Amino acid sequence: MSQKSSDNIPIEHAQWDGIEAQEVISQYADMAGGLMEALHGLQAAFGYIPPESYPLLAEAFNLSKAEVYGVKSFYHDFRSQPAGRHVIKICQAESCQAMGSRSLTKHAEEMLGIRLGQTTMDGHISLEAIYCLGNCAVSPNISLDGRTQGRMTEAKFSDLVKRTEVQS
Amino acid sequence: MTALVKIYVPLETTALSMGADELVLALLNEAQKQGQDIEIIRNGSWGMSWLEPMIEVETEQGRVAYGNVTASDVEGLFRADFLKGGAHELCQGLTREIPYLKTQDRLTFARCGLIDALSLNDYQANGGFLGLKNALEMPPQDIVDQVTKSGLRGRGGAAFPTGIKWNTVLHAPSDQKYICANADEGDSGTFADRILMEGDPYSLIEGMIIAGLAVGATKGFIYLRSEYPLCREILSEALLNLRDQGFLGKNIYGSDKNFDIEVRMGAGSYVCGEETAMLNSLEGKRGMVRAKPPLPAIEGLFGKPTVVNNVLSLASVPIIMAQGSDYYQNFGMGRSRGTIAFQLAGNIKQGGLVEKAFGVSLRELIMTYGGGTFTGAPIKAVQVGGPLGAYLPNSDLDLPMDYEAFSEKGAVLGHGGIVVFDDGVDMAEQAKFAFDFCAVESCGKCTPCRIGSVRGSELMAHIQAGDNVAENLDMVRELCDVMETGSLCAMGGMTSIPVLSALKYWPDDFTGRSRK
Numbered sequence: 001m002s003q004k005s006s007d008n009i010p011i012e013h014a015q016w017d018g019i020e021a022q023e024v025i026s027q028y029a030d031m032a033g034g035l036m037e038a039l040h041g042l043q044a045a046f047g048y049i050p051p052e053s054y055p056l057l058a059e060a061f062n063l064s065k066a067e068v069y070g071v072k073s074f075y076h077d078f079r080s081q082p083a084g085r086h087v088i089k090i091c092q093a094e095s096c097q098a099m100g101s102r103s104l105t106k107h108a109e110e111m112l113g114i115r116l117g118q119t120t121m122d123g124h125i126s127l128e129a130i131y132c133l134g135n136c137a138v139s140p141n142i143s144l145d146g147r148t149q150g151r152m153t154e155a156k157f158s159d160l161v162k163r164t165e166v167q168s
Numbered sequence: 169m170t171a172l173v174k175i176y177v178p179l180e181t182t183a184l185s186m187g188a189d190e191l192v193l194a195l196l197n198e199a200q201k202q203g204q205d206i207e208i209i210r211n212g213s214w215g216m217s218w219l220e221p222m223i224e225v226e227t228e229q230g231r232v233a234y235g236n237v238t239a240s241d242v243e244g245l246f247r248a249d250f251l252k253g254g255a256h257e258l259c260q261g262l263t264r265e266i267p268y269l270k271t272q273d274r275l276t277f278a279r280c281g282l283i284d285a286l287s288l289n290d291y292q293a294n295g296g297f298l299g300l301k302n303a304l305e306m307p308p309q310d311i312v313d314q315v316t317k318s319g320l321r322g323r324g325g326a327a328f329p330t331g332i333k334w335n336t337v338l339h340a341p342s343d344q345k346y347i348c349a350n351a352d353e354g355d356s357g358t359f360a361d362r363i364l365m366e367g368d369p370y371s372l373i374e375g376m377i378i379a380g381l382a383v384g385a386t387k388g389f390i391y392l393r394s395e396y397p398l399c400r401e402i403l404s405e406a407l408l409n410l411r412d413q414g415f416l417g418k419n420i421y422g423s424d425k426n427f428d429i430e431v432r433m434g435a436g437s438y439v440c441g442e443e444t445a446m447l448n449s450l451e452g453k454r455g456m457v458r459a460k461p462p463l464p465a466i467e468g469l470f471g472k473p474t475v476v477n478n479v480l481s482l483a484s485v486p487i488i489m490a491q492g493s494d495y496y497q498n499f500g501m502g503r504s505r506g507t508i509a510f511q512l513a514g515n516i517k518q519g520g521l522v523e524k525a526f527g528v529s530l531r532e533l534i535m536t537y538g539g540g541t542f543t544g545a546p547i548k549a550v551q552v553g554g555p556l557g558a559y560l561p562n563s564d565l566d567l568p569m570d571y572e573a574f575s576e577k578g579a580v581l582g583h584g585g586i587v588v589f590d591d592g593v594d595m596a597e598q599a600k601f602a603f604d605f606c607a608v609e610s611c612g613k614c615t616p617c618r619i620g621s622v623r624g625s626e627l628m629a630h631i632q633a634g635d636n637v638a639e640n641l642d643m644v645r646e647l648c649d650v651m652e653t654g655s656l657c658a659m660g661g662m663t664s665i666p667v668l669s670a671l672k673y674w675p676d677d678f679t680g681r682s683r684k
Contacts, residue, residue: 033432033450033451033470034452035452036434036435036449036450037432037433040394040433071452071453076437077394078435091356094356094357094587095514095587097593098593130395130436131354131609132354132355132358132395134359134362134393134395135359136359136514136585137182137218137359137521138220139515146397147184148185150182150186
């Protein structure tokens with residue numbers, strides 16, 4: 001069991017670094033419609049979209065800062081602040097509902113002492129809703145740090161959470 | 169050392185989510201311990217998802233399958249001599265003889281599971297690029313006509329005839345045209361696009377190249393949802409391979425035609441599966457729905473004529489071009505021609521992908537293929553066609569899977585997703601969820617959807633609390649009417665379908681009489 005825990009690599013967060021941000025953005029600046037890719041790139045680098053990057057994005061894509069914020073805030077994926085070290089998303093859509101995702105969610109919330117959309121006080125785990133991981137034949141599904149895990153049960157969930165604790 | 173044995177272990181999301189990578193390690197370790205030479209081939213999934221990870225061993229008789237294999241089964245499998253196809257409780261027999269698979273009409277998914285998804289040799293040895301070769305020798309109009317004659321309709325849900333869309337783009341004058349593959353498969357209960365992109369990515373790309381030749385487009389985009397990271401890796405590698413081999417870029421396959429493709433990622437927005445929202449997102453904007461007209465075929469991506477097709481529509485084109493429109497057209501019923509990939513999901517024993525000609529009944533899919541509910545409890549409701557599809561009661565399961573038969577019932581076939589619920593489901597809860605989901609995912613452009621969804625959720629909360637139920641239900645009906653007639657796109661316009669179908673078939677769940 002203990003070897004397996006290394007599969008779930010926690011998300012690293014970098015400190016704001018204007019030069020790095022500019023390097024990320026400039027990869028996409030000449031790409032038609034590249035703002036989305038630039039936002040993905042920034043989030044991969046920093047773990048969220050630092051507000052300090054808005055003016056850089058605005059400059060690169062010839063937009064106003066408001067327009068940049070408008071795009072960033074439209075999409076569920078783009079974060080305004082860093083997530084916890086581990087991110088658990090529990091599918092809330094119909095197929096997983098039919099297999100007990102509502103009670104699984106309740107179990108997760110009780111176990112972690114937080115609600116969907118929150119991060120534990122120690123910054124260890126963020127718990128989030130997701131609407132379909134496309135793994136509906138083996139519902140209910142969750143994802144842990146980007147890895148989908150099928151046929152989730154309360155026991156398996158508790159075990160996964162415990163493994164993240166061993167690891168960090 | 170004994171002779172080398174080939175073992176197939178899918179590199180596919182479902183298999184991975186059930187431990188395929190750990191299994192590969194265990195197989196390699198055990199083989200080394202036993203002094204046995206094995207080669208592990210990472211194929212796609214056959215779509216028998218409930219058996220994943222399903223591994224196959226190549227024997228003289230053919231590939232023998234073992235289902236639901238975990239790392240802890242590996243020692244036992246070696247003891248049972250599984251490398252020769254030995255008997256074991258997990259053995260499913262020869263893959264091609266498994267009834268679930270054997271009785272399907274595999275056209276679009278012919279290679280899924282069979283081949284190493286990224287092997288161009290495998291792809292070409294199994295009919296890949298025959299369609300493209302034919303298309304390269306045909307004038308654009310003939311390609312469009314062949315697709316039109318095949319009867320292929322959009323597999324994303326709207327079922328618009330693909331050939332007619334292509335014809336509009338072909339005849340729209342422009343210096344630049346685009347092909348966009350909509351890979352934003354957001355409907356719960358659907359995963360066919362994913363299985364195809366992970367298991368046979370070249371077929372999607374071949375379809376896009378053919379579409380480019382047909383309408384005169386030189387640039388394609390695959391708009392992929394961010395929930396599918398493995399698809400991105402596989403598609404990116406597939407595109408590199410094809411550029412290397414001259415199938416993409418300038419002078420494709422030695423012709424004077426050019427075409428190239430980029431993969432772009434969505435960012436968790438459901439409404440971006442709507443084609444005009446998708447185009448805005450591809451342009452790097454908020455995924456707001458556009459009013460139509462103008463149609464994307466006239467003014468699409470960056471204002472240029474654009475073909476927007478679902479992954480499976482595009483992936484069905486190569487076989488149409490390879491085998492001819494009659495071959496494809498001969499499958500199906502009525503105006504629904506060819507095959508569709510059904511996806512069995514939710515509370516189902518044997519969930520997975522079933523590609524069948526149109527006309528098969530919902531009951532046959534759920535009972536014969538799916539084996540009934542996972543829990544063993546009776547079926548209460550079946551939602552077909554994603555979150556905006558109708559909930560159907562057990563008594564309606566004999567409905568043939570056909571676009572027209574479904575729309576007569578006020579239901580939608582959509583992208584072919586089938587989500588089964590057992591008798592534990594509270595349909596008022598599902599109706600409330602339909603509004604909640606719409607509130608979360610609405611792009612906010614039109615008022616009926618943006619505000620109606622929130623009001624609908626509030627009304628449902630009152631109804632669930634037993635508050636002025638009759639009056640509030642009337643308001644829900646009225647609200648549904650407003651949303652249906654006044655919304656810009658299907659998000660707000662079709663949220664009424666799950667709500668009203670739940671209310672129609674299970675009124676007791678709303679009036680509180682059957683509430684626990």
